[in-house]
Amino acid sequence: MIEIKNVSKSYTKGKKSVDSLNLTINNGEIFGFLGPNGAGKTTTIKMITGILDADEGEILIDGYDIDKQSMEAKRQFGFVPDNPDIFLSLKAIEYLNFLCDIYDVVERENKIVSLTKKFEIYDVLNNKLESFSHGMRQKIVLIGALLHNPNNWILDEPMTGLDPKSSFDLKEMMKEHADEGKTVFFSTHVLEVAEKMCDRIGIISKGKLLFVGTVEEAREQFAKEGSLEKVFLEITENA
Amino acid sequence: MLKRIFSLTRVLIKTNIGAAIAKQTVGKRKIFTILLLVFAYGYLIFIAGAFSYGAITTLMVVNQHSAFISLICLINIVSSLFETFITSSNVLYLSKDNDYLLPLPFMPFEIVASKINTLLTFSYFSEVFFGLIPLIVYGYLTKASLLFYIFVIVVLIVIPFVPVFLATLVIMIVMLFVNMSKHKSLFQTIGIIMVMVTTMSISIFMSNNASSQQDLLIVLNKVNGLAQSLYPYFPTLKFASEALINTSFVSLFLLILISAVSYVVMILVSNKIYFKGVVGSSSTGSYSKKKVDKKDFVKGSLVVRYVAKEFKCLIRKPVYFTQCVLPSLMLPAIMAFTFSQVAGGIDKLANDSSQITIFDIGGQVTFSVLVLISIFMSMYTYISITAVSRDGGGALFMKYIPIPFYQQLIYKCVPDILLTFIPNCIMFVFVSILLKFPILPVVLALVIFAIFAIGRSFFGIIIDCKNPKHNFTSEYQVVKSNPSIFYDIAYNFVLLIPSVLSLIFLSDLPLMVVFLINFLIHGALSFGLYKYIENKDFELAQKIY
């Protein structure tokens, strides 16, 4: 469970990139965080994961405050950043093994082998991440975030750069994850994904959360018989 | 078109070097950084000037001062040749901007021209020290006319053309045949090691030969002879020297002509071969088919794995290896080698030093001198000061994993501490055995040096956290044009003071007392820095996002 209470953040004085955000994502829920470019999605996710400090408000992950009990809180989630270019000098297997050491993963071999086989990346594990394409790096980072079987899975634009098969697998895994009673929180600008996958969506624009609820509710409230795209445009443009 | 080339050049230069300064928009910081830069460049200018003054006055005695001109021209050609060898593979092939540039609607020709202009500009930077300053000193000492200075400017502008062309040509041809994506690391590393070995041999050559004025003359004459013998191969060297020595318009004209032709040829040729190489360089190569096996899944201790990760990232990336690791290995090696080669032989030196030992009864002078030299020697290790920035996007990783930030900072300091201490330690033990120093002062000096190395590395990482460069576009911004490095150098200079003072004022005290005083100073500082990292964990992490 992720609780965001009255959180604000500004990079430069006077311009709030995230403005008094209130949001609770429940266990067993897939939550899609939608918004145009520069809306504040990445900023929000960085605050949830402890990369950025909120100016105001508090964020709890499974009840642990990311600020005050940061170590416990950080053990409760697996995070996929928007840019998978990290530690490119390491071999894929070294990166994954390193993560296992950090999170004290048990049965690491089983987990690494089964996940990498699922994403069809097992055969190249002995290569440096440097030699991987964007999509392959994305897969490694995704796998790394799942190794310790976290209760909360936080992903920033996870579909970017994935091929259709991997993107399908990822969606399946998100569903499985939620079915086990765990939380999935991801940001995207691909509306179809959100429409098909999400139990609830939140729409953010210019740092303000404009809507939270199911896709159905969004339709009812805004454009009665339109695609989600129409709803999205109407909400964000009228802000 | 010219305008487009010009603006593209400006962008490339900025992304390759300038961004480090440009990014610091905060007023005070920026001024401070600029002051530091001015100080550092001033220092280099001073050295260049002092050397030139010495060399020219020596040569003037025997009325041979025009040899200095050939020497300077040779140095500038060679330095721009080497510099281009080192930087061109980065600017032309490895730089991240290629991924953005290639799809943009620039004509291939414009991209090539801008890249080559960038390389030329790099050469101009070093020409300030190797060319401009020495020649101004020369002009001043020989009371040259205004025309001479105009010639100097023109010559310095055109002289890098040919060497830059030759070096880029070699790199481009090699890149055509080398499978870039597979061998680029190796290739770059070898290139830089070659340059370093050459520099090392030159420095040994100089330190062996240039001990007295007489010797200096011989060396200068040798170099001048070398320059003369190169004339047929480097026509620009001949014309440049003649143009400056005789203020000859004909030579100057020929120099400009050759350079202009080579510039045009350079653009035309590179236009033909550059893009074949560069397209290959960003695509992914073939994969190693080696399967993972059981031992790849072993659980390890977190500290060991973290430090191992730091070492891997440091050593496997050529830019980091050559800029951060190699200098810390090379310098002690040069030192040890020079000592084993000193003129007059080791026996004489050992004899001299044993006389010092008799005079320095307690060993406190030996101790202080060793501490002084070791602090001086560690000035070139830039591992901690870049430890966070080097990770690039990976720097954020530190913040979302459940390991306290300060703990990770300490882990990140380990490679710096080891690479500062171990090579110098080996060197000192080697030299001490050669010179038959008494054991106790050497061991005590190494203890102080170890404490110093730890503190220095803590200091470096604090500076890096306060001024992170992890959003770089090219790794060079982190290791080469990172103003933070000056803080590191300043730290060394400040900490030289206690040793200098103890050499001057404490040499009458017993060794143990001198050691204890040093121990307290360095110990308190290193411990204080450790405590700072531990307590300011939160503040230090603030700028990394």
Ligand SMILES: Nc1ncnc2c1ncn2[C@@H]1O[C@H](COP(=O)(O)OP(=O)(O)O)[C@@H](O)[C@H]1O
């Ligand atoms: N490092 C930064 N410094 C200053 N402003 C930033 C920084 N990162 C993001 N912003 C600003 O914050 C706002 C939200 O950005 P972001 O959270 O990255 O958007 P999204 O992920 O939704 O596309 C934007 O207006 C952006 O310009």
Ligand SMILES: [Mg+2]
């Ligand atoms: Mg984003």
